[in-house]
Amino acid sequence: MPTFATHHPPIELARIAFSQLTDEPVLRIARLRKGWGHMSWTVRAPSGRYLIKTGIRRPHLADLYRQVAAQQHAAVRIATPQVIAISDQGGALQRPAYIQSWLDGKDGEVTLPRLSAEGVHRFGHDLGAAVAALHRIPGPRFAEDCAGTVTYATWTAACNARLQRVLTANEKASALPTPALHTVTDRIAALIDNLPDGIEPRLTHRDLYLPNTLHLNGHQKPVGLLDWESAAYYDPVWDFVKLNMWVFDKYPQLRTPFMDGYTTDSPLPEGFDERLTVYQGIEYLAGFPYFGAAWPDETMLDGFRTLLAGWMNRHHLAGDRP
Template identity: 25%
Template sequence: MSQLSFISKIPINKGWSCDKKYCVTADDGVKYLLRVTPEEKSANRADMFRMQRQVADLGVSMCKPVEFGKCDKGVYTVQTWVDGKDAEEIIPHLNDFEQYSYGLEAGRILKVIHSIPAPENQPDWEQRFNAKIDRNIKMYNDCLVKFDGAEDIMAYIESNRFLLSNRPQSYQHGDYHIGNMMIEKNKIVIIDFDRYDFGDPWEEFNRIVWCAQASPMFASGIINGYFDNEVPLEFWKLLALYISSNMLSSIPWAIPFGESEVNTMINQAKDVLSWYNNMQNPIPTWYIK
């Protein structure tokens, strides 16, 4: 399997990925993260590894790709081990200044990630995202669980679809939020690049909801760090559109995972509607300039 030989292998049972994950120790005592992807899910893993290399070459603080190959269970990737703690366990307990500083750092890192352009042949963003919105609306309409205020979200979507035209596209981490960050030696380290995509860089902020629920200071820092404190109004309007689209699909997505996940998403919808004053104000109430 790997060029490295491992003397120990401890399974990690965390996250939503289909990968089997292990903390492995090589014979020189160095720890790594080993991810094994089953054959049927492995199609994009070589591309994922290649893109992670590109990100790492930009000096981003992240779990760095070390090795990729085939094995009898599918494909495997070896990445550097992050010897830190989960950001979502640490950041909410820090003082405001520290929460905000980590946010600034995460925002600046995201800006660097987005400096990688999308491939030339990338399909048009407006068409692609409108199709996604249509799917999300249908999923919500077909789903038995409803939440109060969904009609306000749908009305906001319909009157703001025009914002999707002529948006640039770049590489996206695909799941950029506090749950995919760790703190190691007082630095933010980004993990879990397995949902990477190419699209409007501003769409990447749709997961900021999780950051804002954990720490409004941290979430504000991400946005201010990314925009160097000059946040355009058009960004807020588009972000509200992206979050709205996500909210509609989040309930049907949660149903197979059981009642507690559904409740998490219904509570999140409540939070979103209160932050945006039922979609009347594109700048959320948690944002601190």
């Protein structure tokens, strides 16, 4: 695979890429601040406003198609930008990129401190309703991404495969003591065997935190979702791992209105808590090779130590905590 630079290409190349892909001139273009997952440019053209995106952590063409497939599937039911053009690494940017429509609004993390108590409640409720709508979108099979790169006949098989990948990554990274790693993975494997039957593949974002939400201006759907690089056809309960970590724990005032919005049309699925604890264990383990080796961040790593220790305590596991 080719290697792509992690710094922004010159803005003039983004201008050329837009015109090549849309056959429109650029009236104004500006670089957005670099995010965790993408480099982006906003573009004003005669037909409207757009965003050019190219990946940082997942920069290859296959990664782009996975994101676009999820985004196009989600756009059927929820507010999310429409993908209007795709470029492989042969374009002006010399790296895969895509262009999407612009939704007028601000991300939830920026918006929330500016809202009244009533506004916070409304935002939480609308966000819950948006996520519930997302989780009603069915997938053909359980899959690691919405392009169907790797699929599974059963949810148990998908969970065991995910657990094995996380175990292998931890063994390679050595960011978590081996005894704790094996104690936790053994318990998770047993819990996977006890997951209820009847879980169906649904579109699952897998990176739900406030910067990936959009508080929309003048839109019929008041809250949208962004950034589909991690989306999969999973048990949608998986999305509550990060919702708990990065939304409800940080902004507890959102929990009740979110759950009210999420359960407006149907209750939480059977065995919700039992399913959630399995996925929490897997995701907490996944944080160690990610923030301990792939993208080192001692503050984040320490947070995952605390999360995993708490998980071990709740399951009454013997041995030292990480």
